[in-house]
Amino acid sequence: MAGLVLTAWVVFHLADVVGFAQDGKSPVTMEKAFPNSSKCKRCHERVFEEWETSPLSKSIHSPAFRASLDAFLASAAGKDKALCFRCHAPHVREFSEQVQVFIDQAKSGDPQMDGVACAQCHLIKQVDRTKQPPEPKYDSPGSKILYGPYKDFAQNLAHQSMELGLFHKSDLCLNCHQSVPSAANLGKANDLLGNWDQSQAVKAGKECQSCHMPEQTGESANGEKKRTVANHTFPGRIGKLRQEAAKLDVKTxxxxxxxxxxxKVQSLVPHNLPTTHPAWASVILDVDIKGKNLKTVFSDKRVYGRTYQDAKGQNTPFDFEAVKVLEDTVLRPEELRIETFSFPTPKDTKTFDVDVTLSYAPVTGPPAFLQRIEAESSKGAQDPVFQPIEIVKRTENIPISK
Known part of the structure; x- marks a missing residue:
């Protein structure tokens, strides 16, 4: 009952949350400064429906985020209450004194505010690369200028539009996808993307948007003429794009x-695979050998990721608790890794099967943390976060010569 009252209070008073424009003169409500994406849907239905299926739309909605947020707030790093929201709800930068509203919204399980949505990106005017991580700069709260990549934007009464080259560049994404929080200076070992800017893909002119916002033909606004537009499902770990993340060459x-x-595991992406924030983000190479009657006679795996240790000497899935990297097996940008598996040749069969699968691993961590995620999810133990996501698979039947 207390949770319902809290949620009702936040919903009722959200429109009253006030911030001040950068000139210090004009008070603006959070809703006016960063309109809810449902308002954008009225004119941009296609974009809204794509975004709604994306991981970005769930940035403060997911059970894993809520469970992680509780762990963060209870940690030493939790004194900076806004830290998680600087990426998961970037407009907290403009309303930092109202961070408790963001926390209450996320904990409600049904936030009425957006985390990462239309306004949180399209109001960015500049990204300061001199900061680490890079820092987005917004127009004064209440600005009606929305920025984007198009020259031929349609005039409308809802807002002004302005072309900005930033929206064609990876810089736009770096303020949230460049580095991760940690309890200690872990240097390059804690870098999220790796040496992405030295990759062949980047040298060939590809930006983040090339893969994660692929071009398609459609309407930007309802009723507008069809043209080349950006996809807003943000494919990656979720979506068909993951099938292009790596390839396998198998020899027996x-x-x-x-x-x-x-x-041979060949990463095809210009950044680390996986991007290890949080530390439970890992990729697993599974090898299964099936002999007579397809019975598994051998299995082994390799895990690509990072293992962190906290100040108490315990393993932790939370980078904000990490003081040490115990193991780092992440696939570097476009890296080729060769793995060898030896086993007794299966007996009493003329052939055996070799199954090799590369997958994103399910969430891992302390039992209490996993139980918390399960309790937070409406799907319980069936939540997709507990399931592996296949990237690529190879199956071969190997004859045994007599």
């Missing part, structure tokens, strides 16, 4: 009673 050799499977 038999030497009497011993067999060997050699797997």
């Amino acid at each position: 050799s038999i030497d009497g009673d011993k067999s060997t499977v050699t797997v």
